Each structure stands twice: as C-alpha cells, then as structure tokens.
Amino acid sequence: MLDDTLKTQLKSYLERVTQPFEIVASLNDSESAREMQTLLQDIAAMSDMITLKTDGQDARKPSFSLQRTGTEMSLRFAAIPLGHEFTSLVLALLWVGGHPPKVEPEVIEQIQSLDGDYNFEVYMSLSCHNCPDVVQALSLMAVNNPRVRTVIIDGALYQDEVNAREIMAVPTVYLNGAEFGAGRMNVEEIVAKLDTGAAARDAVKLSAKAPYEVLIVGGGPAGAAAAVYAARKGIRTGVAAERFGGQVNDTLAIENYISVLETDGPKFAAALEAHVKAYDVDIMNLQRADQLVPATHEGGLIEVKLANGGVLKSKTVILSTGARWRNVNVPGEQEYKNKGVAYCPHCDGPLFKGKRVAVIGGGNSGVEAAIDLAGIVAHVTLLEFGDALRADAVLVNKLRSLPNVEIHTSAQTTELTGADGKLNGLNYVDRVSNEAHRIELEGVFVQIGLVPNTEWLKGVVELSKHGEIIVDARGQTSVPGVFAAGDVTTVPFKQIVIAAGDGAKAALGAFDHLMRMPA
Template sequence: MLDANLTQQLKTYLANLREPIELVASLGDDAKSAQTRELLNEIAALSDKVSASFDGSDARKPSFAIIRASDPSRQVRFAGLPMGHEFTSLVLALLWAGGHPPKVEQDVLDQIAALDGDYNFEMYFSLSCHNCPDVVQALTLMALTNPRVKATLIEGGTFQAEVDARNVLAVPATFLNGEMFASGKMGVEEIIAKLDSNADAKAAAKIADKKPFEVLVVGGGPAGASAAIYTARKGFSTGIAAERFGGQVLDTMGIENFISVPYTEGPKLGAALEAHVKEYDIDVMNLQLAEKLIPAKVPGGYHEVVLKNGASLKARAVVLTTGARWRNLGVPGEFEYRNRGVAYCPHCDGPLFKGKRVAVIGGGNSGVEAAIDLANIVGHVTLIEFDSQLRADQVLQDKLRSMPNVTIHTSAQTTEVTGDGERVNGLVYKDRESGEEKKVELEGVFVQIGLVPNSEWLKDSGVELSPRGEIVIDDKAATNLPGIFAAGDVTTVPYKQIIISMGEGAKAALSAFDYIIRTAPAEDVAEAA
C-alpha cells in the first residue's frame, strides 16, 4: 500500500510515539478489506509501539479503530481507507493516540476536555476533498482528548449505499448522534462553538479585555495575512479579526499561478499563511464576524469594529480584507436543494456524483475547469452559460470541447433548480435567443458564476462602496475615510488573484503605517495602545 518514500516518512513520524497504540480492524472478504489489512500490517511493522489485530466486530467493513492502549476510551475509527488527502489525517491520528502532543493551543484542548455531554460523530469524506481533512482532524482530536466524544470517519466511496440512504450529496458531511450536524468545512474551534452554548459569551469576555491596537486587520485571507505581517514588522501592535483564517483560499484546489511556486493547494497555502503570521506578535482572533464599523470622529482617533458576539475592538488604523464569497444563482430551488444536489465545490463533491448527470453553471475559467474535472468522474456534464460564448481561456475551452460526455449551452439563463423534495432531479433554463424554456434531467448542479464582496456590514459605516458592493480605494489602498484602508477581493482593485491580494495587503499596511506616524507621534500611539 505504501511506497518506499511514504514508508520512510511514516517510520520517522512513528518514532515520536510516547506510548503503545492498537489498530483493531473489522474486515470483510472484499478488495478494500484486503487493502486495509495490508496497510495496517505495514504500519505495525514500522514501530514496536504499534500492534494490529483483525478481530473487530464493527458493522462497517472495512473499518479500523486507532486506540490508545493505556486508555481504550480514547479512540477514533476510520471506515474505508484514509489515503489521498486524508493520509495526513491518518498520521496525526496515530501520533495523537500515541501521546504525541498536538499543535493546538492549550485553551482549545481545555475546551474539548470540558465538553459536558455524550457526542457520537459520524463524518463522511471523499479522498479528493481538500476541505475534509480539517473536519477529520478536528473530530479525531476531540475523540482522542475527551472520552465522551466518539468519532467515525467514513470514506463515502467505500460506503456508497450508506451515503445514498442518508442523502449525502456534499462533503464534508457531519452527523451527530444520528442527526445532521453540519455540512462543509469546520475547524475544531468552530465545532466547539456549535456544541458550547456559552462559546460566544466566553469569546466576547476574552476580547473585552484587549487594549486598542495600532492596526486592526479585519479578515484573515492572503490580503489580511500580508497586511498584518507588514504592520507587525513595523513594530505596531497588530490584531487580526477573521471569520475564518485563510479565507476563500482554503476552498481553492490547484494553484498554479502563484509565482515561484509551480503548484500548491489552497489548504496548504492557508497553513503556510497561518504559520508565517505566527512568526510575529500578531493577535489572531479567529471565528470573529464583524458586524459594524464605527469610524473615528477625528483623524488619529480610534476606530471601532463591533463583532457579532457583542464584543468590540479598537484601533488607530483599520485594514479591511474581508474578501468575497461564491455568488448564488438566486433561482427557485437553489437554496432548498443546497447540499442535496446543489454544490459549489467540484473537487470536494464530484466523487459523490460518479456516473451521474450533472450541470455546471458558468462559462468562465472556474466553470469550464469544473466541467473538465467532473467529466472525468460523472456520466455526463451539461454546461450552462448566460453569455453568447464561453469566457474561459481558449486552451480550457478546447479541452472541454474535446470531451465526449459534455454538452454546452450558451445564451442560456438558468431559471429554476428542480427536485423531488429530497434531492435535485433537474434544472430549467431559458434559451435567450428563442425565449423557449427547456428542462435538463440530472442529479447535480455545480454553481460557478463568480464572487460577491463581503461588504454588507459596511453599508452604514460611511465607507464608500461601488455599485457592485466593492470597497472603493485609491492607489494607496485608502478608503474615503482617514485611517481606514482596504485590500483584496472586497475592493475595487481589478483581477481577483491571490498574488494581487497579497500585494494589496502589503500596500494597505504601508499606507496604514504612513497614516499613523503622520497623525500622531509613534510614542503617543504606543502609550495609547
């Protein structure tokens, strides 16, 4: 199962085990069970602290539990083979079960240990899903930290009948005590927040004790990380308040145009951003949604950002980097069938539609790339484009048109997503040339029609917004209000690209630095902070 390179890497990792672990498998007579047996035997051969047995009685076959030998109540179960994107999750599960400390803040571990209740999680993932590892690893950590938390992590392709019975049409899909808990990417702090009814109050109380910053960055994507690093390097007290650190880049699969890096993936880049930010004295406040901006009354005064949990943060300069989100179709059926056939991530959810008929809405680069990827997995792809022609790069169009199981409709306006009450069964589009309405029977709809800036919370702040809702900035990343700057996809800067967002974040930070030193002596700012 493991090549020589992976075998050597895993052997190195397993040398960090502090106490014995047991791998207990429940297997059938199928090929996947044989592969599971082979994998576990290979793992056990790499460390004298790992043992493997194959006499488990779990109903899901193949599956295996990773158990801390000294405390069998601390265990996690994988159903199916955790390879592909999940191999790292498997390695971490082995290490954590064996007592190797996780790289998680102690207060997070304390919150997990303090959860009062019995929680039985079942989570479905696909091996091509780049959003799934975060959830897999979060639930693994929780199960190995708190004995009252149980976690079974299920590779959907191996248990297709179960996936169909539970109407799982988007991953990651997480069930708690038999009921749907959440669909989509979550970190451990987000899961804790959903379980702990006092989480918001605790976070608000913690934030209330913070002194004003010299620079507060609102948003934690590439632009926000860049801005924070630049202001921290100038010696300014810097905070980041982010709804989700990493931002939309975490939902991006292949990145091939980040100069000097031929290929990377969104989650990997997001982790690198976080690691770089942690190299500096930057106060990162994750899972904090900004709801209101109150500008300073006079230049050099404190701006205030009010958060959803009721807390507020103050700073002499604010850099807005709240990014953008996927645009919705806004047609009947889209909301009703979201995660029941309507999806936004072809890489994550494509494998769940193997052999089925799907549509991709959007003829730009994202839409055409999605259609190409899906055509290699599903039975048939119908691409719907509102414009009279596709807008993607020609090389992508040529590739798409060469695929035999793809149909392209241009000048087509999607008007409805239809379903049977449980899941999608088709869509309706209008031919914009003839006016005729047509229905396409299918099982999935992937929406790829661009971005919407996350700027709604600024509408009453006095910050100037464009007709499209973007923050209007000048060539120095300044807004119309003194001391408030903006960068990245939320602004009017053209070409929404990661590398451009990073550059704009740096520019906004340098402008904030210039603003602060020109509006108040640096020592006064430091004393006020």
C-alpha cells in the same frame, strides 16, 4: 499500499509515538478489506508501540479503530485514508500514540471540558481538500475526550449509507444521528458550536483588549500580508478573521503564485498563518465583523463590533474580508444546497459518480469544473449566460473534445427543482429564442464568480455599484484611517498575488497615516 518513499516518511513520524496502542480491524472478504489489511500491516511493522488485531466485530466492514492502551478512546476509520486523508491518518496515529498536537492549550482544555456524549460520523471523500480539516478536528476531539466518539467514513466506500442519508456534499457531519454540519470546519468552530457559552466568554475577553495601532479584519492573502508588513514596523497589530486563509482554503491547485511552482489552497493558507504567527500579531480566529464605527474625531479610535458582541478598537483598520461564491439566486438553490446543489467540484464530484450533472458558468472555473467532472459522472451539461464561453481557449478546446459533455450558451437558468428533499432537475431559457428547456439531473455545480463581503459596511464606507470598497492608490477608503485590500476592493483582477500585494500596500498606507496622526 504505500510506496517506499511514504513508508520511509511514515516510519520516521512513528518514531515520535510514546504510548502503546492497538489497531483493531473489522474485515470482510472484499478487495477493500484486503487493501486495508495490507496498509495496517505496513503501519504496525513500523513501530513496536503498535499492535494490530484483525478480529474486530464492528458493523462497518472494512473499518479499523485506534485504541490507546488503558483508555476508552473511540476513533474509527471506515475508510482507507490515503489521498488527501493520508495526513489525517498520520496525525491520528501520532495523537493516539501520545504525541502532542500543535493546538493551543485553551482549545484542548475546552475539548476536555465538553459536557455530554457526542457520537460523530463524518462522511468524506479522498479527493476532497476541504475534508481533512474536519476529519482531523473530530479525530483530535476523540483522542482528548473519551465522551467524544468519532467515525470517519469514505462516502465512495460506503455508497449505500450515502444514498440512504441522501448525502450530496462532503464533508457532512452527523452528531448523535442528526445532521450537524456540512463543509469545511476547524476544531475551534466545532467546539464553539458545542460549547454554547463560548461566544459570550469570547466577547468579554475581546472587549477587554487594549487598542491596536493596526487592526486587520480578514485573514486571507491580503490580511496576512498586511499583518506581516504592519508587525515588521513594530506596531501593535491584530487580525480578526472568520477563518484564516479565507477563500484560499477552497482552492485546489495554485500554480501562479510567483516563486511557488505548485501548491494547494489548504497548504497555502496554513503557510500564510504560520508566517503571521512568526511575528507578534494577535490573531483572533472565528470572529465575524458586524459593524464598523469610524472615529468621532481626528486621532480617535475606530471600533469594530463583532457578531458575538465583542468590540475591538484601533487607531487604523484594514478591511480584507474578501469575497464568496456568487449564487445563481433562482428558486430551489437554497432549498437544495448540499442536496444536489454544490460549489466545489473537487470536493463533491465523487459523490455524483455515474450520475448526470450540470455546471453553471462558462469562465475558467466553470469549464475546469466541467472537465474535472466529466471523468467521474455519466454526463455534464454546461450552461453559460453569455453568447460564448469565457474560459481560456485551451480549456474550451479540451471541453469540446469530451464525449459526455453538452454545452449551451445564451442559457439563463430559471429554476432548480427537486423532490423528496433532493435536486432532480434544472430549468433554463434560451435567451435567443426565448424557448424554455428542462434538464433531468442529480447535481448542479455553480461556478459564476464572486461577491464581496461588504454587506456590513453599507452606509459607512463608499462602495462601488458591485458592492466593492472603493480605494485609492494607497488602499485608503472614504473613511479616514480605514484602509482596504484584496478581493473586497475595486482593484481589478482578483488574484492571490494581487491581494497579497494590496495587503502590503494597505499596511504601509496605514503606517504612514499613523505617523501623521497628532501625538
């Protein structure tokens, strides 16, 4: 199962195990069970601290549990966690074996203080780059609180369960038998959702913080670059972000960031956060800004009011709240989201194996999604509103060469339909002939661009007709002391490298503004 390189790496990691534990496998006579047993035998042979048993009686076969000796820990993998989940497996082995996680002590304390019994089931796919965050978060919770029980389920391995529960997006999490959430979540988000008093306590702590000289709202490439450049000036810097890394977390391959030949979104986002943490920056995660209150006089403080009721104050503010996937905004889209309507082909594509799907959007993202899906699903229909595909010629040529792909241009999607809680089709109109058409299918992947996250700023800073923040050459907005950077602004070409440069520029602009403020 593991090549020599992976075995060497894993063996070196397992040297950090300090407490004995058991792997208990529940197996049957399937090929998957044989693969799982081989993997577990390889792992057990690497450390004297690990004992493998193959007499487990769990109903899910094949599966295996990790059990630290003398504890009631309950962490189970109904999966062969390779691919994107190999790191999740390694971390689970280390944590169960007593190696401390790289998590703030306050988070561990909050996990241990959870009052109640929590039985989590998380459905994932091995090709999903959003899933490891959720898998690792729930594994960490199971290791640190015996009242948290976690089962990690590969949707491809347990297709019957996926179909029975009508799961059409990963990661999908169930808690005590009821759907808890879908999509990327980190451990802080999950714990905050369970600990209902956390938001109020957070608000009090945040409001008590001393004013910043630079407060950055948003933690994507622009926000991270702004934080590094501001902190290097030796000024008090804070970052309030819903999730560090922003939309980069949802990007699969990054191959055009200069000096980095190839990486993926989650790795890049982690590197951004690590770089910022190397400086004296106050990072406040899981914080959504609700209102910007400009200073009432020259030299006064700007306020950022948060969704939890907290208020942060600063001499200058840099807005880098980025953008999100644009919706088609037709009947049925919200109703069938995660029930056939998806936005991440890499994450959710494997759930549609052998089915018929559509991709809405003929730019690079849409055409790349269609090419990717064509290797998994039975048939792909690509719909483009314009009269021609907008993707690069090499991608279009590749798409047209695939036998199970159909392309419609001048196609306006009018409705996504469904029955019994699941998507079952798409209606569109040919914009040339005005003829209505219907496509019977099980999945729709929306790939039509981005919307800036500026709803909370309307009427406060000047926005373009597209909702982007209007900035000058220094990143200055229409409000004195308020700067902006990245995809949320009018700066053209929404690229990671451009956002990072904009963030640095906005930080330097804010510093220049501070120097010219009255003493």
